[in-house]
Amino acid sequence: MTILITLLDLAGYVALLLWGVHMVQTGIQRAFGPSLRTALGIALANRFYGFFAGMGVTAILQSSTATGLMVAGFAASGLVGLVPALGAMLGANVGTTLIVQLLSFDISPIAPILVLIGVVMFRRSNASMTRDLGRVMIGLGLLLMSLHLLVGLLEPYRDLPALRTGLRALASQTGLAMVIAAILAWAAHSSVAVVVLVMSLATQGIVPPDTAFALVLGANLGTAINPLLEGSAKDDPVARRLPLGNFVVRGVGAVIVLSLLGVIQPWVSALGGSHARAVANFHTLFNVGLAVLCLPLLTPYAKLLRRWLPANEDLSDPGRPRYLDSAAREVPIVALGHAAREALRMADTLQSMLAFTRDAFTKGDRNRIAEGKRQDDVLDRLNTAIKTYVSALDPDEMTTDDRRRAGEIIAFITNMEHAGDVIEKNLLAQATKRLKRGLRFSPEGQAEMTAMLDRLSTNLQLAASLFMTDDARAARMLAAEKDVFRQMETEATRAHFVRLRAGRIDSSETSGMHLDVLRDLRRVNTHLVAAAAYPVLEHHGELLTTRVRPEEEAPAA
Structure with a gap:
């Protein structure tokens, strides 16, 4: 019975974490979404501007999925080239690491204050901007509370023999760990939420560093799956180029880094800090390293994507919607x-x-x-x-x-x-x-x-x-x-x-x-x-x- 209650508590705290991330994302989108979309469209002039624009917009929205949808819409309509769009997606991947870096520090004591400020802003103001920012404050507070509750819930169980046996088995199967995290990130539509959850597990020593890093790789891969499986991109080869290109970059990068975890893990852990900081640093280094390696290669990569997915010469049925993703x-x-x-x-x-x-x-x-x-x-x-x-x-x-x-x-x-x-x-x-x-x-x-x-x-x-x-x-x-x-x-x-x-x-x-x-x-x-x-x-x-x-x-x- 105790285990059942613990599992229910765990599910509830994870749900609170997801809801906090959701409130932050929707609050920012409501407050600044149109302005950010306009700024992103203007900034997509070349791969470098696109990279920094994607990073900035994602850092504000805290959703690489939202940024990817905006960029994909521009690219599918021909408003921007495929190379700047791919650069923006690399920047969006880096943008998701910023809040993870912030949350790697123990700032949970300010969670009730954030919720209080958010409720006052939401309830006492008639201005839509203030209410939306209040929603963001509430979401951040709930996110920090859920992390604190998760850490407290898991602490008594970190030394259980059954749990350690299971985690040792998972530690020997880092590929399986990456797949599990990818499925979780795909289902949650958020790599941030999964990485933050992994940080909580690592803080209590429930997962070893190499397993935690494999889970982080899976979280990065999982959010690249959603655009491939959803929306009109399935039917339009031109619209599929960007999500496929982003997925391949993340997938190849994740597989290569996974094979080198034995070499990378001691080096990242040696950077210092807590286990949560190690997870956040690995998440950041993976995405920054991927961007540094791929940005110079985007032009030939875009040509390869165009060859893989040539545009339909036949416009087929004119009554079929083209843009309703x-x-x-x-x-x-x-x-x-x-x-x-x-x-x-x-x-x-x-x-x-x-x-x-x-x-x-x-x-x-x-x-x-x-x-x-x-x-x-x-x-x-x-x-x-x-x-x-x-x-x-x-x-x-x-x-x-x-x-x-x-x-x-x-x-x-x-x-x-x-x-x-x-x-x-x-x-x-x-x-x-x-x-x-x-x-x-x-x-x-x-x-x-x-x-x-x-x-x-x-x-x-x-x-x-x-x-x-x-x-x-x-x-x-x-x-x-x-x-x-x-x-x-x-x-x-x-x-x-x-x-x-x-x-x-x-x-x-x-x-x-x-x-x-x-x-x-x-x-x-x-x-x-x-x-x-x-x-x-x-x-x-x-x-x-x-x-x-x-x-x-x-x-x-």
Whole structure:
């Protein structure tokens, strides 16, 4: 019974350790995630800048996984080269060692103070930044408490004969120890948590130094497994290059160092300090040494990765999402960036539909009509995929800005899909009817429709740009197009009836079709305004609740 209670206590303290690490990571991501992502993207100019940027961002986020997701997103989209991205991953691996170095010292007495400060910051402040930093303080306090509790729990058992027998068996199987630690780090999504746990075991002398070092190697290898097994990288060879490259570097380095542990272990232990300091020093030396050796070799290594994983020449199914990486859901700001990139694909698809519609009315091309209708299926599938992806994000991990951005993405893709429906079900249907019945518009009517279609294409480009920039001036320009289209429709309708009365229109059927097309073009423009302009104007407080004049200001009848 006593052993069962001890095992439950051990599991609880390990869970507290993991939760403390999680609170630190999410608190930092909420407070500084967008800024850090922007800074990382700017800094990825070459391998050395990328190395220091990856190290700095990871030291702040305390998550090489989060940094890796950001860098992988940049690399997969072609925004940065593979060599700087690999350099950033080497830096991210070094960044994880900094908090381990801090925790190797006995600073557990300040844990209650950190928790107290964090709770006060979280409960007493309405500012989101202060609350997020309070979350970080609470997480650090819980992390230190869990380490102290683990050490106290394990101390009475370090001399048990059964435990020592088992550890002696494990000590003779350092490869098995590395595999066990890799599985733990993969399951926990954190090398820091596993290394800190190993430090606790080493402090009590429960594991010998060589076994502890093997466990550290496994922890470093384990967190490189997650990106390989999760997300869209499994299907895109270009996106797989970075996680595979990082995994191979860590794996080869771990195997080589494991084979040399007999030589390395006495040297590292001779650096001095406690057993916990020895584990932290080994963790740091492994990652720094790996970076020093690999940074000069990244260019030929990147060429080798490109040869192993050549880009798909066939883009295959256009309705298949390309950027919705499920692994990125752990970091909402990164996931929302992926969703926004996928949403822009919907804008490009709608642009193609407008081009097909223009050709259908001006050239009478049946093939373009069929292609335009197929593009609507692409819009529908992308819309469903993006909504499912964004809806699956954990709201508790999202800041106020994250939730607003998620709403903007949903509004954008919904209106893109509705605009596509208007084109497919109305405009392309009218073009098909016109061709089947051999109907012709007057030159003036044809010119009016062409002018509105060209203006729609320009407005769609503005909407896509506005969706990414959040610029209030551009939003006002796009919103003003709603009045412009209303005026264009009114003037075109008036001119149409003038031609009809003058007998310059041969068919009443052509007349009705012309008016329907004008109305549908205005409807498409309304969706573009609602997709991009209204969310931005609402965010800046420039959107009125109604266009109707208040009753007290209405003119007397």
